Amino acid sequence: MISADLQGRATALAAITQSIEVAFDLARVNRLSTAPLLCLTESLFQINPESTRAIYAAGDQLALGVSRCKERLDAPMRQDEAFLSTGLQITGLAKKLLSQPATQQSLRAGLEAAALYRAKASSADAAQAEAEKALADLYQEHVSPLGPKIILRGEPRLLQQPEIAAKIRTVLLAGVRAAVLWRQLGGTPWQLIFKREQLKRALNTIA
Numbered sequence: 492m493i494s495a496d497l498q499g500r501a502t503a504l505a506a507i508t509q510s511i512e513v514a515f516d517l518a519r520v521n522r523l524s525t526a527p528l529l530c531l532t533e534s535l536f537q538i539n540p541e542s543t544r545a546i547y548a549a550g551d552q553l554a555l556g557v558s559r560c561k562e563r564l565d566a567p568m569r570q571d572e573a574f575l576s577t578g579l580q581i582t583g584l585a586k587k588l589l590s591q592p593a594t595q596q597s598l599r600a601g602l603e604a605a606a607l608y609r610a611k612a613s614s615a616d617a618a619q620a621e622a623e624k625a626l627a628d629l630y631q632e633h634v635s636p637l638g639p640k641i642i643l644r645g646e647p648r649l650l651q652q653p654e655i656a657a658k659i660r661t662v663l664l665a666g667v668r669a670a671v672l673w674r675q676l677g678g679t680p681w682q683l684i685f686k687r688e689q690l691k692r693a694l695n696t697i698a
Contacts, residue, residue, distance in 0.1 A: 493693050496676050499543035501560075501693035503673040506534065506547060508563070509556025510666030511577050517659050518645025527555045528658060531665035532622055536606045538599065543672055544697070557694050564687045564694075573644065580641045581663065582680075585670030587637040594633055601629045620654070627660035634667055635660075 509527055516523045530552030537546040547553050563570060588594060605625035612618035635641075641663060649655050682690065 493696055495542070497689060497693045498696055499676045500673055500678045500682070501690050502543045502547060502553070502697055503669045503676065503678065504690065505553045505556035505560045505694060505697060506531070506669035507556075507578065507581060507666050507673065508560040509553060510662045510669060511574055511581070512555055512559055513662045514577070514643060514659050514666075515573070515645075517655055517662070518643040518650055520646070521649055521655065523555070526552050528662065529619070531662050532619065532626065534665050535602060535626055535661075535668060536622075538603060538606075543676070546672075553697060557697055561691055561694050564683070564691050577641060577643070580639065581666045582670045582673070584634055584638050584641075584667050585674060588634065588667065589671060589674060591637070594637070598629060598633045601625075601633065605629070623654070623657045623661045626664055627657035630660040630664040630667075634664060 510531055513523060513527050513531060517528075530547060533548070534546045540546045563574075588598075605622060608625060609618045609621045612621050643650070643659065650659075
């Protein structure tokens with residue numbers, strides 16, 4: 492029997508994984524479909540969700556994060572250094588964010604304002620572009636200053652494009668939000684070692 496908290500932690504872990512994978516793809520090749528990015532973007536506008544699964548549309552668009560997360564749990568000693576470094580930075584930012592209620596309130600207000608603003612967009616594409624710009628600004632203003640800047644290595648021709656940079660900051664913000672959820676649900680680094688099998692079983696119930 493998979494508990495709701497365990498399933499929630501697995502969902503948050505998959506979302507963290509997906510945010511890093513999408514950020515790396517954007518920085519290096521920009522070949523992924525839009526679905527994983529859209530899922531992460533939408534998660535940031537779920538202000539008062541009924542459950543962790545509800546944040547990610549019941550996990551339907553977390554397939555990338557789920558599959559890559561299971562791969563990494565299967566081979567804990569064969570981890571990509573860049574992935575580990577980015578994951579640690581994201582979880583570090585989440586820890587600092589949780590310790591600053593005023594920053595959390597400012598970020599929430601910014602997300603609510605962005606949600607209202609994008610609702611006025613003329614089309615779905617325009618709404619997504621407006622959302623990414625607003626979310627990127629929120630990341631730079633409220634989250635990035637909390638710790639060392641996350642620097643991704645990739646193709647300069649991609650990283651120098653403002654729209655790509657906005658997408659990367661958006662998914663990093665989504666990763667921090669997921670890491671906050673992980674901690675709120677009782678997630679700890681030790682569980683990635685000692686509860687790998689339980690987490691893998693829980694991941695099978697998500698997508």
